Amino acid sequence: MGGSPAEVNLVRVVFLGVSYPQEGGYMAKNAVFIERREQGDYAVRKPGSERASAVRPTQAKAIERAREINPDAAVHVERVRDTSVGGRDKWRKV
Numbered sequence: 001m002g003g004s005p006a007e008v009n010l011v012r013v014v015f016l017g018v019s020y021p022q023e024g025g026y027m028a029k030n031a032v033f034i035e036r037r038e039q040g041d042y043a044v045r046k047p048g049s050e051r052a053s054a055v056r057p058t059q060a061k062a063i064e065r066a067r068e069i070n071p072d073a074a075v076h077v078e079r080v081r082d083t084s085v086g087g088r089d090k091w092r093k094v
Helices: 057-070
Strands: 010-015 020-022 033-038 043-047 052-056 074-078 091-094
Touching: 033 091, 043 057, 052 057, 057 074
Parallel strands: 033 074
Antiparallel strands: 010 020, 033 043, 043 052, 074 091
16 A cells, blocks of 8 residues: 555545545544535534534634534635635645
């Protein structure tokens, strides 16, 4: 396999039109995703959920709520700007 033990194999899964990173082919159980909605506010979602756990008016407030919901979770934020290397379906960990 040729990778270091710390190396993580990430694959993507599309859920409600947005792709989410997965570790080892399974959705990370201890993760929370922040995504911008068409209304301009931000949804806090757990992997595999159909509905948002919370909706907040700003990205900062959504991150704060995600940490309240699960303090140990890795919080992933959807990029809301398009870049030359990726679009909105790319995630960054905060």
